[in-house]
Structure formats: structure tokens, C-alpha cells
Amino acid sequence: MRISKSQQDKNQRQLLAAAVELIVSQGYERTTMKQIARAAGLGDATIYKYFPSKEKLVLGYYELAVREALAQTLKTKGLADYGLQERLQRLVDAVLECLLPDREFVAITRGLARDNPLLLLGDALPGKAALKAQFEAWLAEAEAAGQIAACGFKGLLAGLMADYVFAIVVYWLQDESAEFSDTTQLTDLSLGLLVLMLESGLINKLGELGGFLLRNQLARLLQGGGALELLSLARRGLGAAREARP
Incomplete structure (x- = not known):
């Protein structure tokens, strides 16, 4: 099922917010994509539809900022x-x-x-x-x-x-x-x-x-x-x- 652009933006922001919180609390290396996806309330595979890697996710944060x-x-x-x-x-x-x-x-x-x-x-x-x-x-x-x-x-x-x-x-x-x-x-x-x-x-x-x-x-x-x-x-x-x- 296709989701709307607004929902995609919301999911992306949730992932970025979750990544910021986890990386600050436990460090970049110890934070996994699975942890970020679950903290954002999304499926483990969903995160890869938005960011193919943890590095791309971090770069996405700066792009959005x-x-x-x-x-x-x-x-x-x-x-x-x-x-x-x-x-x-x-x-x-x-x-x-x-x-x-x-x-x-x-x-x-x-x-x-x-x-x-x-x-x-x-x-x-x-x-x-x-x-x-x-x-x-x-x-x-x-x-x-x-x-x-x-x-x-x-x-x-x-x-x-x-x-x-x-x-x-x-x-x-x-x-x-x-x-x-x-x-x-x-x-x-x-x-x-x-x-x-x-x-x-x-x-x-x-x-x-x-x-x-x-x-x-x-x-x-x-x-x-x-x-x-x-x-x-x-x-x-x-x-x-x-x-x-x-």
C-alpha cells in the first residue's frame, strides 16, 4: 500500500528524532538501524526505504536541518x-x-x-x-x-x-x-x-x-x-x- 507524502515526511522525521535520541544516549557505533526503527515505531525493514544506511540517516538529519x-x-x-x-x-x-x-x-x-x-x-x-x-x-x-x-x-x-x-x-x-x-x-x-x-x-x-x-x-x-x-x-x-x- 502506498502512503502519502505527508506520512512519508512524518515517518522520516520520526526516524531522525529516534536516531538523535539513541545516538546521544548510547553513541553512534552502538546504535543500530533496527533500534532506530523500533524506537520510531516502524518496522525493522521500513527504515531502509528512507535511509539505506546509518551514515545516510545522519546525513539526512543535516539535509533536513x-x-x-x-x-x-x-x-x-x-x-x-x-x-x-x-x-x-x-x-x-x-x-x-x-x-x-x-x-x-x-x-x-x-x-x-x-x-x-x-x-x-x-x-x-x-x-x-x-x-x-x-x-x-x-x-x-x-x-x-x-x-x-x-x-x-x-x-x-x-x-x-x-x-x-x-x-x-x-x-x-x-x-x-x-x-x-x-x-x-x-x-x-x-x-x-x-x-x-x-x-x-x-x-x-x-x-x-x-x-x-x-x-x-x-x-x-x-x-x-x-x-x-x-x-x-x-x-x-x-x-x-x-x-x-x-
């Missing part, structure tokens, strides 16, 4: 009047808000990326394709409105910005500051720097070099103690340069 964060962001009142930086900030905040209730689960399962390096390539990261598409659309809108200089590689930049969101999540998991204030500051500084570079046209001059540095060094930079100071200095420098232009 990103989709929900995007939906929440696009429903934000007055979003059409937001500038580019405000839109980017709202989306990063929405991703962290969606993950916050399951922060322990996120901390446990982030190791999947380390154990599966292919996830870090292309659009294999869960939710990356959706993030990339939204970032590219926002960049195009900002360019058309004259808010940023013409950018000849919006697709590449949008992909790097999607990677940036996942790097922020890694930083957030390690953030022990009150109410994650360090993550808030890092996000504000880094997005402010990016938008200044886009407004000035400097991003076009960095080109492939900037892409290489962002993709290969961003995670290491975010884990370093001087990341906030470096970003603050760079942002102040670009801001001063913009104000000095005739």
Missing part, C-alpha cells in the same frame, strides 16, 4: 529589504538555531566528515547544494541592485560560502563563550569582511587564490586563537580603504 533553516530564513519578515550581509547573517543564525536543540548529537556525528573525506568535495556535504543555490541568487540580486561590484564567479563564490557555513558550525561546537558570543562575533566579522570585499571589487582580484585559501585553510583558521583578531584587522582595513575612495 539546512532545508528548515532556509525555509525559516525565507519567511523572515522584511527579508526583501535586508542587505546582503543581513541576509547571510540571518541564514547562518537559522542554521545554528536548528542545530542547537541537538548540539550534542551534532558534536558526536561531525566525525563522519573526517572519516569520509569525499564528503568535503563538490556538493556532497548535506544541504550544500541548497545553500549554494540560495547564496548565488542573493549575490545576483545584490549585483543587479548595485550593492556589490560585478562578480564573474558567483557560482564558485556561492559554493565557498556554503563551505563557510559548515566551518562556522564546527567553530560553534567548540565555542564555550556565554551564549556563543564568540561565534556571533566571528560570523559578524567574517561576513562583514566578505561584503566589504564584494563592494570594493577586491574579491575579483583574489580569484583562484582566495578560493584555495578559503577551501583549504578556513577550518584551521577558525580553530586558531587569533582568528577573531585577524578578521577584525582585515575588516577595519577594508572599511578604511572604502571610506578613503573619492
